[in-house]
Amino acid sequence: MEKTVQSAAPRIAPVLPPYEAAIADTFTKVMPPGMEPLSLFSTMARNPRVLHKMFAGGLLDRGAISLREREILILRTTAACGSEYEWGVHVALFATHAKLTEAEVRATLEFPSTADGWTEQEALLLQLADTLHQHSTVPDAIWDKLATHYSDEQLLEMLAIVGYYHTISFMTNAIRLAPEKFAARFAKASE
Numbered sequence: 001m002e003k004t005v006q007s008a009a010p011r012i013a014p015v016l017p018p019y020e021a022a023i024a025d026t027f028t029k030v031m032p033p034g035m036e037p038l039s040l041f042s043t044m045a046r047n048p049r050v051l052h053k054m055f056a057g058g059l060l061d062r063g064a065i066s067l068r069e070r071e072i073l074i075l076r077t078t079a080a081c082g083s084e085y086e087w088g089v090h091v092a093l094f095a096t097h098a099k100l101t102e103a104e105v106r107a108t109l110e111f112p113s114t115a116d117g118w119t120e121q122e123a124l125l126l127q128l129a130d131t132l133h134q135h136s137t138v139p140d141a142i143w144d145k146l147a148t149h150y151s152d153e154q155l156l157e158m159l160a161i162v163g164y165y166h167t168i169s170f171m172t173n174a175i176r177l178a179p180e181k182f183a184a185r186f187a188k189a190s191e
Contacts, residue, residue: 010176014042023048030055038089039177040168054168059161064154071098072122073161075108076129079186081169088183095184109186121149125158132162 019027023045027037037045044051063070071094078087087108095105103117113130115123127142138146146155179185 015045068098077165080133083169085172091184
């Protein structure tokens with residue numbers, strides 16, 4: 001994995017408060033009480049249509065897979081894409097709730113992946129994210145193993161999550177978003 005280092009200023013400035021009513025309402029719905037909108041969200045507010053579509057496809061609600069499985073896929077995908085911004089936000093906001101240990105979080109940054117410390121199913125999730133990232137498809141051998149553990153509904157959700165977080169990673173990297181102040185960092189996680 002080639003880690004992206006964000007040293008330049010963001011290419012698109014975020015929208016600053018006070019926000020238009022529709023944007024403020026959107027932020028209230030997606031942010032925890034008292035927390036300012038993420039830089040990604042306030043930047044995407046430059047195009048409210050894209051912002052709303054982004055939230056419509058977010059997949060952070062209760063789905064067909066567990067929170068832990070979802071976060072393993074997201075952390076691995078964003079790490080593979082070099083999106084320190086998105087990886088760090090998910091570590092900070094979701095890793096504890098997903099019951100991911102510090103060692104497991106660090107392992108999402110290790111390429112190539114090993115099965116050390118992961119269950120068979122979790123190791124398959126890492127393989128799924130990696131193969132989709134590298135080849136844009138899933139070989140039969142990996143698909144067949146996944147299909148022994150997961151339903152079609154779950155498999156479709158996993159594919160959507162990996163694809164969605166590729167898109168988010170592309171945006172955070174291309175816009176050059178600096179990591180949020182509260183977010184985890186690649187360098188600190190790999191130490």
